[in-house]
Amino acid sequence: MASVAQFLRSKDSQTVWSTHASASVYDAIAIMAHRQVGALIVANEGRLAGIVTERDYARKIVLMDRSSRNTPVRDIMSTEVRHVGPQHTTDECMALMTEHRIRYLPVITAGQVIGMVSIGDLIKNLITEQEHTIRQLEHYIHGNSFHVGHNGAQAQQPRV
Known part of the structure; x- marks a missing residue:
């Protein structure tokens, strides 16, 4: 189980995209x-003011037959944003997202958004961790004397 800080370092991109509440x-x-x-972070002077997601767009613009060109983000964004810190675990993120039925969690430290975790990211990470565990167990069962690392590298393990 990885910390959010470790998880963010492993992501292909750590860029967090944002917009302003006044943007269309x-x-x-x-x-x-x-x-x-x-999803986009809605920022106000570098601080988290809210989050806007594709789900917000579908439910608050499309289904309500509103104009996306004439509606500011502030009218559809979520202002009560659940978030985590870099010390949280990926399991804690998954539990929080499942409990609150959300797909995105900003990662905040010292009041600044430093990353974003999506449910898709977490599922991909979980699958990778499970594949790693399966490979280790297969090697153990077959009596191989090496350990397959998370990145596929092999290291000799002493036989006991």
Whole structure:
């Protein structure tokens, strides 16, 4: 079980994309599409003011037949944002996301957003950890005297 800090270091990109509350929903969705992300931090002077997601767009713009070009992000963003710190574990993130039915968790330290964890990221990480465990168990069962590391590297283990 990795800490959020370890998990963020392993991500391909640590960039956290953001927008402003006054931006149009259309512009926010365009950023999400261009950056291939499902959520944006809504920042105010570098601090977390809220979060806007594709789900917010679908439920608060599309289903309500509103104009995304004429609606500011502040009208659809979530302002009570659940978040975690770098010391939390990925298991704690998964539990929090499941309990509150959310897909994105900002990672905050000293009042600054330093990362974003998505449910997709966590599932991908969980699968990788399980594959690693399975490989280790297979090697143990077959009596191999080496250990397969998380990155696929092999190291000799002393036989007991």
